[in-house]
Amino acid sequence: MIGTFEYVRVGSIKEGCEILVAQDKRAVALAGGTDLLVNIRNTGRSPDLLVDFKQVEQMNDLVTDSDAGVKIGACVPLNVIADNRPINERHGALAQAARSIGSYQVRNRATLGGNIANASPAADTAPALLVLGASVNVEGKDGSREIPIDELFTGVKKTSLKQGEVITDIVLPSLGSQVRSAFIKKQRVRGHDLAIINMAACYSPDTGMLRVAIGSCAVTPILLPEVAVSMDEPIDELVKRLNVVAQDAISPIDDIRASAEYRRGLVPVLLHDLIRYVLSPGGGRR
Numbered sequence: 126m127i128g129t130f131e132y133v134r135v136g137s138i139k140e141g142c143e144i145l146v147a148q149d150k151r152a153v154a155l156a157g158g159t160d161l162l163v164n165i166r167n168t169g170r171s172p173d174l175l176v177d178f179k180q181v182e183q184m185n186d187l188v189t190d191s192d193a194g195v196k197i198g199a200c201v202p203l204n205v206i207a208d209n210r211p212i213n214e215r216h217g218a219l220a221q222a223a224r225s226i227g228s229y230q231v232r233n234r235a236t237l238g239g240n241i242a243n244a245s246p247a248a249d250t251a252p253a254l255l256v257l258g259a260s261v262n263v264e265g266k267d268g269s270r271e272i273p274i275d276e277l278f279t280g281v282k283k284t285s286l287k288q289g290e291v292i293t294d295i296v297l298p299s300l301g302s303q304v305r306s307a308f309i310k311k312q313r314v315r316g317h318d319l320a321i322i323n324m325a326a327c328y329s330p331d332t333g334m335l336r337v338a339i340g341s342c343a344v345t346p347i348l349l350p351e352v353a354v355s356m357d358e359p360i361d362e363l364v365k366r367l368n369v370v371a372q373d374a375i376s377p378i379d380d381i382r383a384s385a386e387y388r389r390g391l392v393p394v395l396l397h398d399l400i401r402y403v404l405s406p407g408g409g410r411r
């Protein structure tokens with residue numbers, strides 16, 4: 126049984142933020158509703174007012190530019206991101222992560238802004254955004270500001286957004302055409318299931334630097350320190366090296382999806398597949 130609440134659809138970010146601020150904690154932002162409405166139904170607790178930003182034009186823009194990077198409105202549905210050609214070509218990890226979420230129907234409603242604002246440790250787009258060096262633009266009563274994605278997640282379902290602030294868009298920096306990124310997810314079943322672990326990696330042949338991020342293994346998704354990769358180093362050695370860092374950084378728990386021990390055991394397995402893919406486009410590396 127779903128509780129009762131008021132609903133208002135806004136036409137601009139300013140209008141929505143003013144309502145959120147005026148209502149204080151009694152109102153929350155609504156985008157696709159695939160987390161929020163499920164949560165209201167499951168807990169039987171609802172805010173007094175849902176402020177629907179989904180029709181705000183500016184939050185539905187998706188601008189790709191090979192020099193300037195990509196700007197994705199917070200309310201752009203995940204299917205649009207999954208199918209966007211420049212994102213697939215230049216920021217593959219995000220397209221793959223978006224495609225892995227829920228079902229086609231869920232992805233038609235679910236938004237990128239909602240996935241990160243919800244701040245689940247298992248949010249699939251989070252590791253991809255972390256390795257791609259994304260930032261989010263937010264707006265609130267004190268104006269607008271930019272938050273690097275690694276400063277957005279502060280705990281389980283907690284972010285550094287202030288009361289009344291909304292994410293307006295997500296920005297991905299331009300990456301060279303040689304940069305290769307990928308996302309991988311282990312779930313109990315194919316289809317509608319959150320990740321036991323998810324992971325993304327991004328490798329730049331120009332700088333020789335590799336970034337890896339891991340989700341569902343701590344209270345927030347975790348970006349590991351960037352590592353320099355030598356092409357002489359066998360993949361197995363690199364995986365061992367990264368696994369030591371990763372095991373130190375994560376603090377997985379036992380839950381309905383898997384035990385902490387199983388999650389720890391999966392880390393080197395996923396690292397191996399992911400790193401092999403980003404370092405060796407043809408699949409030929411040792």
Ligand SMILES: Cc1cc2nc3c(=O)[nH]c(=O)nc-3n(C[C@H](O)[C@H](O)[C@H](O)COP(=O)(O)OP(=O)(O)OC[C@H]3O[C@@H](n4cnc5c(N)ncnc54)[C@H](O)[C@@H]3O)c2cc1C
Nearest residue numbers: 156157158159160161227235236238239240242248249292
């Ligand atoms: C069947 C099913 C399967 C799913 N599978 C997956 C999965 O595999 N992986 C995964 O990561 N998730 C999954 N989800 C969760 C959900 O679909 C995603 O997290 C989705 O991206 C949430 O986006 P939304 O637009 O629906 O957010 P909403 O439900 O509208 O909002 C979620 C939260 O974010 C806040 N919010 C929304 N937009 C903004 C904004 N612009 N600024 C500030 N706050 C905002 C809301 O107030 C709310 O607290 C699944 C959900 C369902 C129902």
